[in-house]
Amino acid sequence: MNKHHKKRSISDRINPKHLSLFQTMGTLIILLTIWLLTAIFVKGIRGISFPMPWEVAGRLWTLIKGQLIYNRSLHAHLLSSLWRWGLGYSLAVVLGLIAGLTLGICHKLRQSILPIITLIQMIPGLAWIPIALLLFGIGNTATIFMIFIMGFAPIVLNTAVGIQAIPPVQIKAAQIMGANKRTLFFRVLFPSALGSILTGLRIGMAGAWRVLIAAEMIVGMGVGLGYMIIQSRWSLDYESAFIAMGIILFLGLIIEKTLFGMLEARLPYASHQRNKIGVL
Amino acid sequence: MILELKNINKTFDQDVQSITALDDISIQVRRNEFLCILGPSGCGKSTLLHLIAALDNPSSGEIIFNEHYIPGPCACRGLVFQEDALYPWKTVWQNIAFGLEIQKIPSLQRELIIREHINLVGLPGFEHFYPHQLSGGMKQRVQIARTLALDPQILLMDEPFAALDEITRSRMDEELLSIWNRKKKTVIFVTHSIEEAVILGDRILIMDASPGRIIHEIINPLQRPRNPDDYDFINLKREIKTHLGVCQTQSIEGVLNNV
Ligand SMILES: Nc1ncnc2c1ncn2[C@@H]1O[C@H](COP(=O)(O)OP(=O)(O)OP(=O)(O)O)[C@@H](O)[C@H]1O
C-alpha cells in the first residue's frame, strides 16, 4: 500500500458536468420530499387535503391547454407580471446606477443622501402600498412604483459602497500613470465596483420580484400572478396558487441564472470569490 | 541635481493627536544616482516617497524636480508601491498596458514594450493570469514591470522585494542594477535589508522614527560589482547596524586588533 495515496472525496471522483446534474436532481428530490411530507402531515393532523404534486401538474396541463383562470389565460397573467416587473426593474437599474455612481464619486452628496437610501431600503415592500396608492391611485403605476423602489435602493447602495471600497492605492497608481478624472472613473472606479454593482442588481432583482407579487395581490388590476394567488385563496383553488408560486420561482431562477450568470461570466477575476470549500 | 527636498515636514492630524511623520527632511539627489533609504518601520519612508510622487502635499517645505516645483503626480516619477497596487480585474498584460494606453503609446509599440518588460521581470507565460492567480512576489514583479514600462526619469521603490525569497531577490537586485546602468535612471530605493542597501546604493540614508528624520548618511565606497562576502562589505554592514542601533559591538578591525 502506498502510504501517500490521498483519499479522494466522493465529489472529486465525479465528472463536474455530471456533478452539477446530480446537484440539481438532488435539489428537486429534496423539494419534492418536503412537499410530500408536508402534504401527508397536513392531511394527518388537520384533516385537510393538501395539493399533491400530480394534482398540481394536472391542473397546470389544463391551464397550459388554454383554460381561462379568473377571466384570463395563464400566459396573460404571466406576461402582465413580467411586463410590470421589467418596466419597474429597468427604471430601478437605470436610475439606481446613475444615483449610485454619482454618490460613489461625490463625497459630500453621499454623506447626506446615503442615510436616506439606507432608510428606504429598510422599509418592507408592503409598507409602500399606502404611499403608492396615495401617489398614483389603484393601478399599474402604483405597482410599478413599488417594484421600482424595491429595486432602486439596493442598487444605489451597493453601487455607491462598491465605488467607495476601492483601495486608495489603486487610485494613486492610476494618477501616477497619468490618468485624468474621466479615465479614473471609467477605467478604475467603475470596473472596481462591478462586483458590488452586480450584487446590488441581484438583491434589487429579488426585492422587485417579491414586491411585484405582493403588489398584484393588493393593488392589482385583475391580472397577474400575484392576483392569481390571492384569488385562488378565496376560491379554494389551491392548485392554481401552487402553479402561480411555481412559475414565480421558476422565472426568478431563470433570470438569476441567465441574466446574472451571463454578467458574472464576464467577471472571471471575481470567480475566485466563489466558495468551494467543503469536507466531502 | 534631478531632485531636491528642502526642509520637508509632514504631520498627519488625527482626532486625538497629530503625528509628525517627517521632521525637517532635506535631500539632494543627483541624476543617475542610486539612493537607498534604510530605517525602522514607521519612520516615514513610504510617506516620503508619496510626497516625492506628489500623491500628497508636505505640511511645509519644498520639493523641486528638474528645477521646477512639482504640480502633481507624473509618470516621470514612477512609484512601485509597498502594497499590492495591481488592478484585480486586469490580467498581467492588461495591468502593464494600462499606463501605456493612458500615455497614448501606439499599439504596436505598446505590445513590444509590454513583452520586453514581462521578460524583464521573468514572467513570460503569465500574461493572461489575473493577480489573484499570482504569488505575492510575482505581483510585485508585475508592478515593477508596469512602472518601468512608462520609462520614468526617477524610479521610487518602496520595499519592492520584501516579499521575495532571497534567491529571487538577489536576482531582481541584479536586474535592477543592470536596468539602472543601461537606461540611466535615478533610483530611490526603500528597503529593510541592510545587505540590499549596501549592494545597491551609491549612497545610503538612515532614518529613525518619532519623529521621522534622517540620522545618518553614508556614501558607499565599494566598487561595483559588490560581493557580500568581502571584508569591506561586511564592515560597512556593521557600521550601518551600529547607526541603526541593531548592533553595538565593535567593528571587525576592533575585534581583530584585540586578538
Ligand atoms: N494617511 C495617514 N494618516 C495618518 N497617519 C499616517 C498616514 N500615513 C502614515 N501615517 C503615519 O506616519 C508614520 C510613517 O508611516 P510610513 O508608512 O511612512 O512608515 P514606513 O517608514 O513606510 O514604515 P514601514 O517600513 O512599516 O512601511 C507612521 O507613524 C504612520 O502612522
Ligand SMILES: [Mg+2]
Ligand atoms: Mg512603508
